Structures are given as C-alpha cells and as structure tokens.
Amino acid sequence: MNILHIISSPRGEASNSIKLGNAIISKLQQQYPDAKVVVKDLTHNPFPHLEEVHLNAFFTPAENHTEEHKAAIRHSNEAIQQIVEADILVIGAPMYNFGISSVLKAWIDHIARAGVTFRYTANGPEGLLKNKKAYIAVATGGVYEGDLRSIDFVTPYLKHVLGFIGITDVVFNKAEGFAMSALQATALEKGISNIVL
Numbered sequence: 001m002n003i004l005h006i007i008s009s010p011r012g013e014a015s016n017s018i019k020l021g022n023a024i025i026s027k028l029q030q031q032y033p034d035a036k037v038v039v040k041d042l043t044h045n046p047f048p049h050l051e052e053v054h055l056n057a058f059f060t061p062a063e064n065h066t067e068e069h070k071a072a073i074r075h076s077n078e079a080i081q082q083i084v085e086a087d088i089l090v091i092g093a094p095m096y097n098f099g100i101s102s103v104l105k106a107w108i109d110h111i112a113r114a115g116v117t118f119r120y121t122a123n124g125p126e127g128l129l130k131n132k133k134a135y136i137a138v139a140t141g142g143v144y145e146g147d148l149r150s151i152d153f154v155t156p157y158l159k160h161v162l163g164f165i166g167i168t169d170v171v172f173n174k175a176e177g178f179a180m181s182a183l184q185a186t187a188l189e190k191g192i193s194n195i196v197l
C-alpha cells in the first residue's frame, strides 16, 4: 500500500490541513501497518504556472521533444509517476479565497494531461488514473454549510477534477471554523474526530 501525501499549505507545523492529513494517514496506517508514505510538499519548489513551453511539450509527441520540451515536461512526468505508484492520495487543501491554494492548482495543471491522465473518447472524457482512492483534508476559516455551501469551491472543484483524471473514489474530511472565535479552539480536534475513511 503506497500513500502519497500532497501538502499545499506553506504553514508547516502550524498548518491545519497538514495536521488533518497526518491524522488521516495515521488512521490509514492502523489499517495498513506496512503502508509506505511519500510526502510531496508543493510549497517547496512549487510547480510553475503553465507557460507556452509547457503547453508545447504537453501537446508534442514525446519522440519529437526538443531538449527544451524535455526539461519543461520532466516535473509533470515525475508528478504523474508519483500518482501512478500510489494506491491512496491524501491531499491537504487549505481554503484560500474560497478555492484551493495556487500551488495545488499549479500541480493539478501539470498532472491533468490529455492522452496521459485523461483522454477523449466517443463517449466523452475518460480518466486514466484508475483504482485509486483519495482523501482530501480541507481546512477552512469559515463553515460552509447551508446556503454557504455554494461558495465552497474547494470541494466541488477537487471532486470534479480528480474524477476527470480517473480518481472517482474521493472522501472529503474537513476541519472548519479556524477564523470563528466560537469554533477555532476545537476546530482541529473536531475535524480529526470526524475523520471518515
């Protein structure tokens, strides 16, 4: 059992999404004591915004790649390989401005590749990263329930984009209310005790 922990908060030991992700991994390790955990911290050497050279490399067949294409696509290939080797992904997702952090979005832009992680068929798009499970560790300042659910763009976006590349078994675990005085003291503890595997 290989677990890939994707970190996208720059707050290190203070990060709620990292703590929640680590708690999910501890629970998984109780189920799979031999599980190997690989940590990918996207805040260290973040993936760049997609530039023209990346797009050219993505859409040029590998046999025609120039040295410049090869250099531009290397990190994308490595990131996809890391996912291929994982059985379970644990993705830490702090909410920033109602969506995911830009480092997480940049990683997604480098792993969603036509012909590699998804393809278009006569029946529509097909995700190619099959037989994986993802746990999302979401940390938010507010609580997105009731009417406010519609302004949480973390949950629906990650569910959709992971499904698009084939990862359809996605479980969201949330720690909420870190910006709310009545909730912040217990938000992490509550999020951890509510973890669903």
Ligand SMILES: Cc1cc2nc3c(=O)[nH]c(=O)nc-3n(C[C@H](O)[C@H](O)[C@H](O)COP(=O)(O)O)c2cc1C
Pocket: 009, 010, 011, 014, 015, 016, 017, 018, 093, 094, 095, 096, 097, 098, 099, 139, 140, 141, 142, 143, 178, 179
């Ligand atoms: C730049 C920034 C933007 C944020 N935007 C939101 C937001 O739109 N909604 C919200 O509920 N919380 C927001 N927060 C609060 C974070 O989601 C909260 O602090 C969470 O714990 C961050 O995860 P982390 O502790 O793993 O870094 C924001 C925090 C920062 C630093």
